[in-house]
Amino acid sequence: MNAFIQQIQRDLAIAWASRLDIGVILLFFVIIVTMFPLAIGPQPEILRPLAVPLLWIAAFLSILAGFDRLFAADLRDGWLDQVALSKLPLFAYVIAKAVAHWLVSGLPLLLAVPIVGLLLQVESAVLPSLVIALLIGTAALTLLGVIGASLASGARQAGGLMALLVLPLALPVLIFGVLASQPEAGSFMSPHLKLLAAVLMVLLAIAPPVAAAALAEADDDGGA
Amino acid sequence: MSSAAANTARTNAETNAKTKASNALLRLDNIAIMRGQRLIQQSLTHDMKAGGITLVTGPNGSGKSSLLRAIAGRLAPAQGSIDCNVPILYVGHQDGLSPALNGRQNLQSWAKLNEYASADGEIEQAIDALNATNFADLPVRVLSRGQRRRFALARLCLGPEQALWLLDEPSAGLDIDTSQLLDRVISRHLDKGGMVMAATHLPLAPQTRPAILALNDINGAAA
Numbered sequence: 409m410n411a412f413i414q415q416i417q418r419d420l421a422i423a424w425a426s427r428l429d430i431g432v433i434l435l436f437f438v439i440i441v442t443m444f445p446l447a448i449g450p451q452p453e454i455l456r457p458l459a460v461p462l463l464w465i466a467a468f469l470s471i472l473a474g475f476d477r478l479f480a481a482d483l484r485d486g487w488l489d490q491v492a493l494s495k496l497p498l499f500a501y502v503i504a505k506a507v508a509h510w511l512v513s514g515l516p517l518l519l520a521v522p523i524v525g526l527l528l529q530v531e532s533a534v535l536p537s538l539v540i541a542l543l544i545g546t547a548a549l550t551l552l553g554v555i556g557a558s559l560a561s562g563a564r565q566a567g568g569l570m571a572l573l574v575l576p577l578a579l580p581v582l583i584f585g586v587l588a589s590q591p592e593a594g595s596f597m598s599p600h601l602k603l604l605a606a607v608l609m610v611l612l613a614i615a616p617p618v619a620a621a622a623l624a625e626a627d628d629d630g631g632a
Numbered sequence: 633m634s635s636a637a638a639n640t641a642r643t644n645a646e647t648n649a650k651t652k653a654s655n656a657l658l659r660l661d662n663i664a665i666m667r668g669q670r671l672i673q674q675s676l677t678h679d680m681k682a683g684g685i686t687l688v689t690g691p692n693g694s695g696k697s698s699l700l701r702a703i704a705g706r707l708a709p710a711q712g713s714i715d716c717n718v719p720i721l722y723v724g725h726q727d728g729l730s731p732a733l734n735g736r737q738n739l740q741s742w743a744k745l746n747e748y749a750s751a752d753g754e755i756e757q758a759i760d761a762l763n764a765t766n767f768a769d770l771p772v773r774v775l776s777r778g779q780r781r782r783f784a785l786a787r788l789c790l791g792p793e794q795a796l797w798l799l800d801e802p803s804a805g806l807d808i809d810t811s812q813l814l815d816r817v818i819s820r821h822l823d824k825g826g827m828v829m830a831a832t833h834l835p836l837a838p839q840t841r842p843a844i845l846a847l848n849d850i851n852g853a854a855a
Contacts, residue, residue: 411745414741414744418741481730485730492704493720625707
């Protein structure tokens with residue numbers, strides 16, 4: 409357990425040391441969202457029904473932009489070799505990576521949503537359910553990214569390959585997420601939210617062993 | 633596996649193992665190593681006992697690094713078995729350091745990862761053993777290759793005594809003084825009953841009179 413916590417701490421320390429990168433993801437999100445009212449026009453009657461789907465798409469794209477850094481650095485630096493020889497099992501390492509990655513890329517987006525939402529005229533009544541659905545949705549997307557990043561870890565053009573791998577698989581998350589963000593009866597425990605949570609649970613069970621298997625012999629060395 | 637040659641090699645290896653080294657802590661039995669689709673080494677048999685040091689030598693591409701990776705469990709051998717009864721510390725081509733953190737933080741996180749109950753004092757001693765104290769607070773990003781190497785090698789001082797050290801070109805980038813420090817660290821480890829296997833082109837810890845495991849370039853010889 410100590411090794412697991414230290415892996416999260418290490419990633420947070422590295423993220424803090426290069427905190428400009430986190431800022432870039434957040435700024436990317438803000439810029440995408442800002443572009444919509446500029447392109448569509450500021451009329452609330454057009455913007456308001458589009459606000460939730462637009463926020464979801466913007467969140468997806470900006471989180472996707474951070475995935476190529478998930479395992480690439482550990483592989484390049486040789487840290488993965490050290491992890492493989494340590495007492496920390498690879499699947500626990502994968503979970504630790506996912507937690508740390510969500511903390512530095514997903515959480516800032518969630519915190520920005522109430523502010524950025526103003527630009528798109530999001531009704532304040534929708535905000536709680538939107539944030540909760542985004543919380544589950546970004547977590548699920550991070551786990552998908554873990555699968556994609558581990559499978560693409562040996563590839564040269566990992567970024568593009570990963571987008572191709574992850575985005576189609578992310579469609580259920582997007583569909584249930586958008587529906588769960590706009591509950592009809594006002595209570596946010598909608599059936600769509602339950603389905604979204606179910607997707608997260610399935611990914612929680614699948615992603616760590618898949619990624620661990622992909623990383624078991626991952627090797628950036630190339631030399632003999 | 634089923635060919636006659638392989639069987640003979642296997643029986644030889646077995647008799648060797650029985651007569652020579654019943655107390656071997658590392659046993660390589662008839663190993664073959666593939667890199668991609670290419671066979672780069674076959675019929676490798678080698679034993680190591682407590683306090684033993686082996687230098688793996690051979691031309692570029694003869695499979696030195698791959699052999700070390702195979703023993704470290706990062707590359708499955710195409711054939712044969714590897715038995716290791718002690719913990720393994722691996723210093724590969726890459727230093728295993730994050731460029732964003734400083735040397736001390738890197739060592740601390742590695743010690744915690746392995747749950748080696750290292751007090752801060754031990755980490756300072758390890759840094760001092762490779763004369764890296766002066767730049768332990770700088771981010772690894774700004775260090776030279778040799779300076780980074782010192783932190784990678786300082787990990788060795790934090791591990792358990794009875795460990796097998798797998799070192800891939802350990803003295804690459806080190807100055808002469810630091811190479812001698814490394815030699816001293818290695819002989820101290822051997823005295824305590826540890827084992828060292830190093831792939832190197834340079835002389836390493838000559839005073840310990842290491843055994844040599846010479847690899848041939850099997851593809852070059854066939855051509």
